Amino acid sequence: MEHLLEQTLNGLQLGFVYALIAVGYTMVYGIIKLINFAHGDVFMVGAFLAYFGFTSWGLPWPVAVLVSMAGCAVLGVGIERLAYRPLRARGAPRIAALITAIGVSLFIEYFTSLNFVFGSDYRNVPRVLPDRRWELGGITVTNVQLLVLVTVLVLVASLQFVVYRTRVGKAMRAVAQDTDAARLMGIDVDRIIACTFALGSALAAAAGALFAVAYPQIHPFMGIMPGLKAFTAAVLGGIGSIPGALLGALVMGQVEVLTAAYVTTDFRDAIAFALLILVLLLRPTGLLGKTAPEKV
Amino acid sequence: MKRILAGFLVASLFALAACGGRSPAGRSGAGAETVKIGWIGPLSGANKTYGESAKRGVELALEEAGYKVGDLTVELIAGDDRSDSTEAVNLATKMMTQDRVAAIIGPVTSGSAIAVSAIAETYKVPMITATATAPKVTVNDDGKRKPFVFRACFIDPFQGQAAANFASRELGLKRAAVFYDKGNDYTIGLAEAFRETFEANGGEVVAWQSYSSEDTDFSAIMTNVAALKPDVLYLPDYYGRVSLIAKAAKDKGINVPMLGGDGWDSPDLDSATLAGGYVTAHYSEQDQREAVQQFATRFQERYGERPDSFAALGYDAAKLLLGAIERAGSTDGEALRAALQSTQDFPAVGGQLSFDEWGNPIKSAALLQVQADGSYKYITNVD
Numbered sequence: 001m002e003h004l005l006e007q008t009l010n011g012l013q014l015g016f017v018y019a020l021i022a023v024g025y026t027m028v029y030g031i032i033k034l035i036n037f038a039h040g041d042v043f044m045v046g047a048f049l050a051y052f053g054f055t056s057w058g059l060p061w062p063v064a065v066l067v068s069m070a071g072c073a074v075l076g077v078g079i080e081r082l083a084y085r086p087l088r089a090r091g092a093p094r095i096a097a098l099i100t101a102i103g104v105s106l107f108i109e110y111f112t113s114l115n116f117v118f119g120s121d122y123r124n125v126p127r128v129l130p131d132r133r134w135e136l137g138g139i140t141v142t143n144v145q146l147l148v149l150v151t152v153l154v155l156v157a158s159l160q161f162v163v164y165r166t167r168v169g170k171a172m173r174a175v176a177q178d179t180d181a182a183r184l185m186g187i188d189v190d191r192i193i194a195c196t197f198a199l200g201s202a203l204a205a206a207a208g209a210l211f212a213v214a215y216p217q218i219h220p221f222m223g224i225m226p227g228l229k230a231f232t233a234a235v236l237g238g239i240g241s242i243p244g245a246l247l248g249a250l251v252m253g254q255v256e257v258l259t260a261a262y263v264t265t266d267f268r269d270a271i272a273f274a275l276l277i278l279v280l281l282l283r284p285t286g287l288l289g290k291t292a293p294e295k296v
Numbered sequence: 297m298k299r300i301l302a303g304f305l306v307a308s309l310f311a312l313a314a315c316g317g318r319s320p321a322g323r324s325g326a327g328a329e330t331v332k333i334g335w336i337g338p339l340s341g342a343n344k345t346y347g348e349s350a351k352r353g354v355e356l357a358l359e360e361a362g363y364k365v366g367d368l369t370v371e372l373i374a375g376d377d378r379s380d381s382t383e384a385v386n387l388a389t390k391m392m393t394q395d396r397v398a399a400i401i402g403p404v405t406s407g408s409a410i411a412v413s414a415i416a417e418t419y420k421v422p423m424i425t426a427t428a429t430a431p432k433v434t435v436n437d438d439g440k441r442k443p444f445v446f447r448a449c450f451i452d453p454f455q456g457q458a459a460a461n462f463a464s465r466e467l468g469l470k471r472a473a474v475f476y477d478k479g480n481d482y483t484i485g486l487a488e489a490f491r492e493t494f495e496a497n498g499g500e501v502v503a504w505q506s507y508s509s510e511d512t513d514f515s516a517i518m519t520n521v522a523a524l525k526p527d528v529l530y531l532p533d534y535y536g537r538v539s540l541i542a543k544a545a546k547d548k549g550i551n552v553p554m555l556g557g558d559g560w561d562s563p564d565l566d567s568a569t570l571a572g573g574y575v576t577a578h579y580s581e582q583d584q585r586e587a588v589q590q591f592a593t594r595f596q597e598r599y600g601e602r603p604d605s606f607a608a609l610g611y612d613a614a615k616l617l618l619g620a621i622e623r624a625g626s627t628d629g630e631a632l633r634a635a636l637q638s639t640q641d642f643p644a645v646g647g648q649l650s651f652d653e654w655g656n657p658i659k660s661a662a663l664l665q666v667q668a669d670g671s672y673k674y675i676t677n678v679d
Contacts (some may be wrong), residue, residue, distance in 0.1 A: 003523060010515040122536035124566050133549060140522075142547050215512040216566075217540050225510055260516035265507050266478070 002138035007261045008254065013145050013214060015253020016152040020207035021230035022237070022245035023159060024200030030176045030240035031196050033094060037101040038079055039204055040227015041108035044220060046072045046205025047212040048118050051125055061128045065209045069202040076201025077194045079104055085190065105227075113220035125216035148210050155206055156246065159199070163242065168195055176240070229256075232276050238289025247287055251275070331368040331627045333617065334391035336384055336412065337404035339376035346606050347376070350404050350426050352599055353610025357618065360594070365621045373397060377408050384408035385415055392419040398627035399423065401613050404606070406430035413445045420444060420629040422620075422636055426613035427606055429558075431485070434655035444633050446655040448613040448646065452482055455557040455576040456489030456532060458661040458678045462574065463528050463555060464497035466676070473503035473526035475517075475541055477533055480509065486532030486557050494530075502526050509537070514544035522548040534559040539566030542573070558605070563670060571668035574675065576661040578605035579646045582674035583662060591645045605646075612644040647677060 021043050028036045049071045053064030083104050087097050113120040132143040163169040171192045174182040183189050211226065212218050229252055237248025252272055259271045279287065335354055337347035351374060363370045373395050375387035384403045391397045392415065400416065400423040403409045409428035416423040424446040425433060431452065434445045450458075463469045472494050476487035491501050502524045505517055521529075522545075529545060531538045531554055538560055545554070546569055554573040561577065581592045581602055591611060595603040603611075616639060621627060624635035642649045647659035660677035667673055 003519065006519050007516055010513075010519060013515065014513055122564075124536065124539050124564055127568070131546065133547065135549075140519075140547070140549055144547070211512075215540060216543060217512065217536055222512070257513070257516040260513075261520055265505070265511065265517060 006139045007257055009139065009141065009145060010261075011254040011257035012250070013148050013253070014257060015250040016148055017207050017211050017214065018226065018230045018233050018252055019246045019249035020152055020155060020203045020210070021226060022233040022249045023156070023242055024204045025231050025234040026237070026239055026242060026245040027172075027196050027200050029234070030242075031172060032084070032088070032179075032193055034084065034097050035101060035231065035239075036079075036084075036197075036200075037098075037227070037231075038083075038104040038108055039200065040223035040230070041105050041112075042072050042076055042079075042201045042223075043204040043208040043211070043227060043230075044218070044223030045075060045108065045112065046201075046208030047218045047222065048112070048208075048220075049205065050209035051123065051212055051218055054128065055126060065206060068209055069205045072205035072208075073198040073202040076197040076204075080194055080197040085193075109220055109224070118220055120220060122217055122219045125212045125218060127216075128213050144214050148214055151206065151210060155203060159203065159242070162199065168192070172196055229272070232273065236276050236279055236286055238286030241286070241288050241290070244286055244288035251287075329367070329369055330371050331365065331621065332371045332373055332391075332395055332397040333614075334388070334395065334397040334400040334402070335372055335374040336377050336387050336391075336400060336402035336408065338379040339374075341378035341380070343379045343405055346427065347379075347404050349604050349606035350402070350610035352595070353426070353603065353607035353612075354401055354614040356591075356595055356598055356607075357611045357614035359598075361618055365618045366625065368621070368627070370618075377403055379405045379408060381408045381411035385411050388412040388415040388423075392416075392421050397421065398621065398629075399617055399632055401426065401610070401617060403428065406433060409433045409447075413442050416444045417442050420633075422446065422617075422629060422633045424448060424613050424617055424636065426609040430481070441654055443637075443655075444629070446616075446636050446651060448609050448616060448644065448649075448657060449578055450659065450661060451656050452485040452557075453489035454656075455661060456486040456491075456530075457493045458576045458663070459486075459530060459532075459555045459557065459574070460490045460493035460497065460499070462576075462663055462676075462678045463530075463553075464494060464499050466678070467528070467553060469528040469553070470499050471502045471524075471526045472499055472528045472530055473505065473521050473524065474501055474530045475503075475505045475507065475533070477509050477537065478506040480533070482559065483533045487530065490530050490532065512540060514541050515547070518544045518548040518550065521545070522550050526550070527552050529554045531555070532557045532559065535562035535565040539564075539569065542566065542569045560666070561605075561672075565666070565670065567666055567670040568668055570666045573666045575664050575666065575672070576678070577664050577672070578662065579608045580662040580664055580672065580674035583677070587643045588645050608645040612646050612649070615644065616642060616649070 024039050028034055046068050049068035050064045053059040053067045054061055083100050084097055112118045129143050134141050171187045174187060175189055175192045179189055233248035233252040234245045237244030255272050255275055256268045259268045337350050338344050339347045358370055358372060373391060377384035377387055402425055403412050404427050406428040409425040410432055413433055422444045426448045428447060429449055429452050433447060434442055474487050474491055476483040503521045531541055538556055542554055556575045558577050560575045592603055595607060620632055620635035624631040637651055640650050649657045649659045652658050660679050663675045663678050664672040665675050
């Protein structure tokens with residue numbers, strides 16, 4: 001029983017990290033119906049910026065994470081500005097934007113693996129916290145796990161606040177509901193889209209920084225798998241829905257860890273993605289997705 | 297256009313065949329006063345430090361011999377293969393057919409060494425690689441020995457065996473958890489050899505755990521393994537992955553000795569977590585045997601640097617070859633091969649050395665302990 005609880009905690013840690021990435025996917029999709037495949041790479045850049053902030057620039061860890069979040073917010077807005085907005089302005093078909101997203105993703109991966117950028121080496125992330133463990137009723141809990149859980153909860157709560165309690169959040173929801181109507185109401189749609197990218201990218205950066213603490217090794221291609229998993233989580237939960245992304249991420253984390261623990265690690269990805277297929281067959285809009293009629 | 301191209305291809309094939317057909321029999325040339333020895337390894341590219349070290353070792357051995365063996369003057373012909381097996385094959389072919397070398401030392405990396413071994417067999421020119429550890433270097437796919445191919449280093453599975461013997465005999469450990477990357481021959485080879493030997497020694501492998509090179513989250517595995525209460529972890533992977541796995545193990549409260557192979561050898565190893573762990577290595581400069589101390593001092597004097605294991609093995613390979621030329625009293629390929637094969641208890645830096653029937657050295661591995669500051673402490677030699 002303790003064993004199961006401890007594995008659940010392992011799964012929670014992984015799922016929480018996925019959740020931070022997944023909300024970025026889901027927000028961007030919700031607002032411009034684009035799957036931003038470069039999001040996983042923003043996550044990677046976030047991990048590297050926090051790493052450099054901590055090791056090379058000598059910043060305290062929390063400051064390094066904030067710098068990384070700010071840097072990635074700028075990166076996210078830059079990607080939107082350079083790669084997606086021009087396409088949107090010219091009314092390119094949605095598939096073009098999707099392919100551009102894949103191109104941007106590959107570009108970031110290969111550009112950052114150049115030696116004068118990050119380099120293609122695997123880097124070990126030094127300890128951010130002293131090694132601490134507690135035995136609680138037979139369960140091993142580490143300070144890193146607590147750090148991940150608390151940070152993610154705080155960030156998600158802040159996101160909730162921004163989306164539901166601020167003017168920008170209100171505008172975001174309006175643009176998501178109907179872009180043209182929002183524009184008619186005097187909302188600067190491009191600015192709101194940029195805000196969405198900034199917000200999502202900052203969260204991805206925080207996820208990268210946490211990932212680097214929990215699984216202390218980083219490299220330029222580290223964003224691919226977590227990015228894919230988080231995207232899957234977003235689809236699983238119902239893409240476009242923030243609570244859906246959170247739920248999907250938690251499910252993904254649990255499925256992965258429990259498969260590794262009770263079946264075999266060889267199946268962890270296979271079963272995680274099989275679950276996605278199964279859910280989509282039964283509920284094509286995802287767990288919390290709305291079956292809204294197509295807008296005409 | 298196509299026809300011209302085809303004609304050109306056919307012509308060049310003939311030219312190649314003509315080259316290959318020319319028998320290199322006259323190479324040993326009675327009364328020749330020079331013996332040429334080829335060297336192949338990476339002097340540029342991703343693995344260039346391996347090649348540079350190995351070449352320095354070879355040159356040191358030749359300098360000590362005064363570039364002489366018996367009455368013959370030794371000439372070294374070095375080629376840079378950039379760890380590229382095609383380039384290595386080109387270099388070997390040129391050395392054997394045009395320069396008429398008596399033997400080749402190298403290549404340094406396993407991929408190149410496997411490719412060149414076929415050329416050595418074709419032209420019946422012995423080759424001795426200092427550092428290529430893949431079993432396939434000296435053995436064909438069908439399990440037959442390549443008679444002209446030798447090496448100065450142990451092969452991958454030997455490390456697993458040596459680690460298992462150390463764990464059961466020296467540390468007296470009984471319950472092992474073994475982790476390996478299911479997509480990497482190096483770690484599979486070490487893990488399987490470890491399991492076999494550890495079980496033969498009366499130990500029990502309580503966890504036999506694979507992972508893929510994409511995995512970063514080992515928490516689930518380690519929660520399981522912690523419940524099995526192993527008393528040793530065997531982690532035969534490269535330094536990056538080992539650091540991650542070891543960290544995950546410590547996080548779950550597994551505080552038992554960890555063992556690994558030469559893949560741990562990197563300044564980037566997480567030595568804080570792995571301090572107290574043991575690795576099997578080719579040699580240690582802290583080994584007090586005379587052969588090692590003499591070599592380390594001379595290398596330090598000559599190059600102003602401490603020799604790594606590539607340098608030590610390059611040095612050994614060159615000395616093995618010179619010894620064989622001397623005993624054979626000839627530079628004929630077949631005589632050299634026989635002399636190399638009959639090497640007995642050669643006092644090499646890497647240990648007393650003889651060759652087994654597969655052209656692999658029978659010698660011991662150095663066992664080192666990881667220190668928290670990232671250095672390695674020599675513990676003992678194990679078989």
